Amino acid sequence: MRREVDIQLTLAARADELPGVRQMIRAIGRTLHVDEELEGHMLLAVDEACANVVAHAYSPDHPDALMHVRAHTQADEVVFVVSDQGSPITTGKSPGAGMGLSLIRAISDAFEIEGPGDDGTRLTIHFRLPT
Amino acid sequence: MAGRGPTQGRIVVETDGQVSVVSLHGEHDFSSRPRLEALVATLLEQSRGVVIDLGEAEFLNVPVLGALRRAADLAVEEHKGFAVSLPAGGSWSVRRLFEVTAAQDLFPVVESVDEGVALVEQPAGDR
Numbered sequence: 248m249r250r251e252v253d254i255q256l257t258l259a260a261r262a263d264e265l266p267g268v269r270q271m272i273r274a275i276g277r278t279l280h281v282d283e284e285l286e287g288h289m290l291l292a293v294d295e296a297c298a299n300v301v302a303h304a305y306s307p308d309h310p311d312a313l314m315h316v317r318a319h320t321q322a323d324e325v326v327f328v329v330s331d332q333g334s335p336i337t338t339g340k341s342p343g344a345g346m347g348l349s350l351i352r353a354i355s356d357a358f359e360i361e362g363p364g365d366d367g368t369r370l371t372i373h374f375r376l377p378t
Numbered sequence: 379m380a381g382r383g384p385t386q387g388r389i390v391v392e393t394d395g396q397v398s399v400v401s402l403h404g405e406h407d408f409s410s411r412p413r414l415e416a417l418v419a420t421l422l423e424q425s426r427g428v429v430i431d432l433g434e435a436e437f438l439n440v441p442v443l444g445a446l447r448r449a450a451d452l453a454v455e456e457h458k459g460f461a462v463s464l465p466a467g468g469s470w471s472v473r474r475l476f477e478v479t480a481a482q483d484l485f486p487v488v489e490s491v492d493e494g495v496a497l498v499e500q501p502a503g504d505r
Contacts, residue, residue: 262407262408262409263409265407265408265409265439266386266405266407269405269437283470284470284474287470287471287474288474290437290471291439291471291474291475291478294407294437294439295439295440298407298408298439298440298441301408302408302441346440346443346479347439347440349478349479350440350475350478350479353478354474354478
């Protein structure tokens, strides 16, 4: 029987929160019994999505700069949603953001950006779980 | 599974006055970038070049690659040597990051510290 996860974190959009996000991804990898390759891809992609929020989503003086990270299993995949209430993340915004989004696209099974809108910007990253 | 847990990032420097070797241990992200950039800039002033050793690095992200690229650009400006050592036995995620981002196009990537030191010690025109 496949194990399931459904976890949501709300964190300050700061660099010092990234190790905690990676710790959560490692815990999910252990729970779902994924191999080193899939866990490595999950780490790189979700860290990069969060790093984009930290670097690009908010102005430095924003009073309430938060990022939300949700991880849940559905059907045969694990899905990570990284969202914020800041400005848009676009591939053309800066070289760093462009490389990060290209990395996420290259190592995930599917990847979508929604927003910005009233609910901010959401990156949804899908990884197929082994059968 | 304690062996799979994160290790806080540490930077260790060894220098013989000619070439400096900067070893990154554990995980490195934004938090390491300012120190790494300042350290490499100082070492480039004081030596013939710098080798970054990633043999003990467990995790790097794109901002750290950006810092390595800036360090490589600075080395070129100052006519100093610069190389990044990524051994075959290094972290899988670090190797994958380098592969997907084509990091070898951003700065010289070698497979051992010795190879990096040899590259850095070459006269600028031979690198």
